[in-house]
Amino acid sequence: xxxxxxxxxxxxxxxxxxxxxxxxxxxxxxxxxxxxxxxxxxxxxxxxxxxxxxxxxxxxxxxxxxxxxxxxxxxxxxxxxxxxxxxxxxxxxxxxxxxxxxxxxxxxxxxxxxxxxxxxxxxxxxxxxxxxxxxxxxxxxxxxxxxxxxxxxxxxxxxxxxxxxxxxxxxxxxxxxxxxxxxxxxxxxxxxxxxxxxxxxxxxxxxxxxxxxxxxxxxxxxxxxxxxxxxxxxxxxxxxxxxxxxxxxxxxxxxxxxxxxxxxxxxxxxxxxxxxxxxxxxxxxxxxxxxxxxxxxxxxxxxxxxxxxxxxxxxxxxxxxxxxxxxxxxxxxxxxxxxxxxxxxxxxxxxxxxxxxxxxxxxxxxxxxxxxxxxxxxxxxxxxxxxxxxxxxxxxxxxxxxxxxxxxxxxxxxxxxxxxxxxxxxxxxxxxxxxxxxxxxxxxxxxxxxxxxxxxxxxx
Amino acid sequence: xxxxxxxxxxxxxxxxxxxxxxxxxxxxxxxxxxxxxxxxxxxxxxxxxxxxxxxxxxxxxxxxxxxxxxxxxxxxxxxxxxxxxxxxxxxxxxxxxxxxxxxxxxxxxxxxxxxxxxxxxxxxxxxxxxxxxxxxxxxxxxxxxxxxxxxxxxxxxxxxxxxxxxxxxxxxxxxxxxxxxxxxxxxxxxxxxxxxxxxxxxxxxxxxxxxxxxxxxxxxxxxxxxxxxxxxxxxxxxxxxx
Ligand SMILES: Nc1ncnc2c1ncn2[C@@H]1O[C@H](COP(=O)(O)OP(=O)(O)OP(=O)(O)O)[C@@H](O)[C@H]1O
Ligand SMILES: [Mg+2]
Numbered sequence: 001x002x003x004x005x006x007x008x009x010x011x012x013x014x015x016x017x018x019x020x021x022x023x024x025x026x027x028x029x030x031x032x033x034x035x036x037x038x039x040x041x042x043x044x045x046x047x048x049x050x051x052x053x054x055x056x057x058x059x060x061x062x063x064x065x066x067x068x069x070x071x072x073x074x075x076x077x078x079x080x081x082x083x084x085x086x087x088x089x090x091x092x093x094x095x096x097x098x099x100x101x102x103x104x105x106x107x108x109x110x111x112x113x114x115x116x117x118x119x120x121x122x123x124x125x126x127x128x129x130x131x132x133x134x135x136x137x138x139x140x141x142x143x144x145x146x147x148x149x150x151x152x153x154x155x156x157x158x159x160x161x162x163x164x165x166x167x168x169x170x171x172x173x174x175x176x177x178x179x180x181x182x183x184x185x186x187x188x189x190x191x192x193x194x195x196x197x198x199x200x201x202x203x204x205x206x207x208x209x210x211x212x213x214x215x216x217x218x219x220x221x222x223x224x225x226x227x228x229x230x231x232x233x234x235x236x237x238x239x240x241x242x243x244x245x246x247x248x249x250x251x252x253x254x255x256x257x258x259x260x261x262x263x264x265x266x267x268x269x270x271x272x273x274x275x276x277x278x279x280x281x282x283x284x285x286x287x288x289x290x291x292x293x294x295x296x297x298x299x300x301x302x303x304x305x306x307x308x309x310x311x312x313x314x315x316x317x318x319x320x321x322x323x324x325x326x327x328x329x330x331x332x333x334x335x336x337x338x339x340x341x342x343x344x345x346x347x348x349x350x351x352x353x354x355x356x357x358x359x360x361x362x363x364x365x366x367x368x369x370x371x372x373x374x375x376x377x378x379x380x381x382x383x384x385x386x387x388x389x390x391x392x393x394x395x396x397x398x399x400x401x402x403x404x405x406x407x408x409x410x411x412x413x414x415x416x417x418x419x420x421x422x423x424x425x426x427x428x429x430x431x432x433x434x435x436x437x438x439x440x441x442x443x444x445x446x447x448x449x450x451x452x453x454x455x456x457x458x459x460x
Numbered sequence: 461x462x463x464x465x466x467x468x469x470x471x472x473x474x475x476x477x478x479x480x481x482x483x484x485x486x487x488x489x490x491x492x493x494x495x496x497x498x499x500x501x502x503x504x505x506x507x508x509x510x511x512x513x514x515x516x517x518x519x520x521x522x523x524x525x526x527x528x529x530x531x532x533x534x535x536x537x538x539x540x541x542x543x544x545x546x547x548x549x550x551x552x553x554x555x556x557x558x559x560x561x562x563x564x565x566x567x568x569x570x571x572x573x574x575x576x577x578x579x580x581x582x583x584x585x586x587x588x589x590x591x592x593x594x595x596x597x598x599x600x601x602x603x604x605x606x607x608x609x610x611x612x613x614x615x616x617x618x619x620x621x622x623x624x625x626x627x628x629x630x631x632x633x634x635x636x637x638x639x640x641x642x643x644x645x646x647x648x649x650x651x652x653x654x655x656x657x658x659x660x661x662x663x664x665x666x667x668x669x670x671x672x673x674x675x676x677x678x679x680x681x682x683x684x685x686x687x688x689x690x691x692x693x694x695x696x697x698x699x700x701x702x
Contacts, residue, residue: 250559
């Protein structure tokens with residue numbers, strides 16, 4: 001629980017909210033305190049200036065001292081804040097003192113240096129409350145004026161109070177909100193988890209319901225579904241492969257089994273027994289071929305087949321295979337011609353290249369009629385060696401062309417089987433060509449003929 | 461009353477009722493031939509063809525009791541043959557005999573109207589037993605009574621008698637005897653017996669066969685002048701009357 005993302009998210013969320021609240025609260029407090037103090041200072045200064053200005057005017061008008069005291073007192077009465085006023089004349093006598101000072105002398109709280117005209121201070125020992133005290137020395141008098149700071153301090157303590165109880169409230173809200181938010185956004189994740197759990201090896205067709213929203217989770221689901229699709233495809237391929245492989249092996253096995261069961265009949269003649277044994281041997285050999293090819297493909301998938309990188313004289317190889325194929329083709333009275341053989345060498349595995357060529361020639365013979373013609377060409381091009389095997393055989397329907405390189409794919413499964421093919425020859429051929437960095441392509445017209453072209457890169 | 465097999469030299473087996481016709485559609489010629497031959501030995505009348513189109517034509521033109529049908533056929537796919545036959549209300553029982561091994565293939569086959577599905581490779585005894593079951597479902601009474609010399613075994617009532625005396629066998633002993641009788645005069649290897657009676661396909665299990673053959677000998681051969689169960693040294697066992 002404590003390690004769950006929901007808990008962590010809540011913790012993070014609340015911490016961030018708490019820190020934000022603290023910082024904002026602190027800044028607010030500082031700002032308000034500065035504002036209030038400044039405005040108190042402003043009030044105090046204004047009052048002092050008023051008195052100073054008034055005294056100057058009074059001098060010009062030659063008003064009496066008593067009159068002026070009255071005016072100052074009158075003015076103080078309308079001041080929104082309680083104010084203490086004390087005025088000394090140049091002779092060092094108190095000219096005016098507000099009544100609320102009763103016995104106190106403001107000058108005692110501020111030892112003004114002689115050369116200062118203006119001073120603003122907060123003496124600490126005045127009665128039971130703090131005051132803000134201003135001093136102004138004019139040519140006529142020294143003016144002391146003070147206002148209590150209570151207005152500022154009480155406002156600030158009020159603010160502190162508010163912040164004080166808001167803090168925990170905000171924190172509680174943050175925890176709840178964070179928990180709720182985390183749960184809300186994680187509930188989708190939970191749903192995805194549950195959907196993903198339902199998808200198993202045999203239910204790979206299922207997908208997680210995709211949301212329309214293009215958010216992180218939507219993307220995650222999309223990515224996940226794509227991954228499942230790929231898995232699905234490779235599983236399907238694997239199933240197909242093992243299904244095909246088992247089919248390919250079951251067929252010769254069935255012949256062997258039924259033939260041998262027949263032979264075990266006590267009434268089968270020795271001559272017939274020999275024939276049965278020969279048939280079984282044929283099937284066994286055919287089966288070994290299929291297994292050999294299957295194993296080769298499986299090992300090539302696993303990258304376990306080492307390809308040599310020798311210099312291979314392709315012309316020499318071509319001539320040898322040509323001579324071999326003449327014999328192979330004679331059984332069906334097919335003529336093989338080697339129309340062109342440019343001298344060319346490539347880097348590669350001679351054994352595999354021969355296997356590749358023989359696969360193509362084997363097909364050309366198998367899928368040609370009696371008395372057909374097969375043509376072999378080796379053409380040297382700029383950076384490539386082109387090997388072309390063409391026949392005038394039965395051809396391949398256009399619809400089947402893209403699939404003939406697939407494993408086990410045969411255009412006519414029944415007929416090919418009769419001729420011994422498992423449909424692996426071209427898969428192996430393509431693998432060999434690609435392992436040499438080359439390409440394999442095919443052109444074919446039904447009942448006209450086929451042409452397979454191998455293009456291999458030429459070293460140097 | 462009895463029916464004449466195509467193979468002339470074989471003595472036709474006693475079979476009550478009508479002649480039974482079976483069509484084998486299988487493109488692998490050797491396989492088709494050996495299946496046909498074996499069925500003929502059992503007293504059935506068998507026709508063989510090697511592609512789907514021929515199979516379809518034959519099956520629609522003549523009334524066969526059972527069709528043994530491969531799926532991968534030249535000219536016309538086996539599944540298509542089956543569908544077309546069913547569409548034309550051909551009622552023959554169809555046994556699909558194929559190397560296609562997935563559950564989906566089996567389901568597809570049965571859905572298309574097949575009555576049974578046997579996977580290649582198979583044992584002849586298994587094929588024969590399936591064919592008999594299909595014939596029974598068709599109302600054709602195949603012989604349920606098998607006979608070797610004076611030993612009789614009734615597949616339906618599960619009665620075993622020798623020289624008119626009832627013999628009691630356990631279930632496995634009965635299966636073993638049935639297998640031996642179905643293959644009368646044919647050698648059965650230990651492994652073939654283990655596979656078909658016990659379903660073992662692994663190496664152990666052949667010892668079980670020896671033990672059970674001995675039980676069976678005690679039950680059916682002891683006290684009779686003529687032994688029916690024989691050991692073929694180094695090969696297996698045979699039940700024979702000659
Ligand atoms: N030259 C060709 N002319 C006509 N069809 C061809 C030719 N080459 C290949 N094909 C078709 O492509 C299919 C695949 O060929 P591939 O060589 O992979 O298998 P195969 O020859 O049937 O069996 P295998 O080569 O494994 O013995 C063949 O079954 C055939 O239908
Ligand atoms: Mg081939």
